[in-house]
Amino acid sequence: MSLQTLYEIAGRDDHPWAATRAAMVIAITEQFQGGGLDRSEYEEMLRDLVRMDQLDAEAQDIELKTALVTAVYAVAKVV
Numbered sequence: 001m002s003l004q005t006l007y008e009i010a011g012r013d014d015h016p017w018a019a020t021r022a023a024m025v026i027a028i029t030e031q032f033q034g035g036g037l038d039r040s041e042y043e044e045m046l047r048d049l050v051r052m053d054q055l056d057a058e059a060q061d062i063e064l065k066t067a068l069v070t071a072v073y074a075v076a077k078v079v
Helices: 003-010 016-033 039-049 052-058 062-078
Strands: none
Touching (some): 003 016, 003 062
């Protein structure tokens, strides 16, 4: 799972909650890579996007939720 997974999730029409979050992660990652955020800000923003209590309220698809969370953490460690 990686940034590619996030692009795939962002392109989905059937789960707008996941597409929106994935697009936000991509934008935050691009901002970090461009020097607009330091690592601690970047990691905090990503953690906030995948907080389980918020995801549980929005997500019914466990497999997609797991893919989103896994991809976010993978990107956070790779970038």
